[in-house]
Amino acid sequence: NAGVTQTPKFRVLKTGQSMTLLCAQDMNHEYMYWYRQDPGMGLRLIHYSVGEGTTAKGEVPDGYNVSRLKKQNFLLGLESAAPSQTSVYFCASSYHGFGGIPGELFFGEGSRLTVL
């Protein structure tokens, strides 16, 4: 059982280039999240989705776009990468828990992105 899979695991970009991170989950989860991890700042929410075809902004959405065309996939795009987007990106998914709110999050292994 793969759980949450992120691709690619590592990527180096030049300023201004674009790229897409793919998150795939095989647990039939409704909720999916993209976070970035920076030293001393924990995990900051970029965008999230509550179901197929839906997306919503998190704490730090600027410079990123997302899409959830299929329930199992959540894509994070950088249209014009900047050095400030150098970070480790984590995807997570969750099910409908108590009262319909998300249960615990299941995380992917992370994707390390460096923008030069």
Add this chain to the structure above:
Amino acid sequence: ILNVEQSPQSLHVQEGDSTNFTCSFPSSNFYALHWYRWETAKSPEALFVMTLNGDEKKKGRISATLNTKEGYSYLYIKGSQPEDSATYLCASLRSYDKVIFGPGTSLSVIP
């Protein structure tokens, strides 16, 4: 409190010591509070999901309490072991579906 806060930022304890951390979160519009354990080079893993005021959860030597009226949760580790060394994250559910994390408490257990 507007954001999720955690204290202390880091902690060093001797093997066998008991320890506790604090998570503070906005008490208005509370839905749930999560605790996660994050070991170096791994991904965060859930410890507890807490939803009711007064909730107490326990998993082995780790336990947690929740006070939603005043907006705080405590995580306790009894008899710390070197394998407990990790960063402990709490997360608050905002707007019903938005999961916001605190900055974490880094625990080092010295053998």
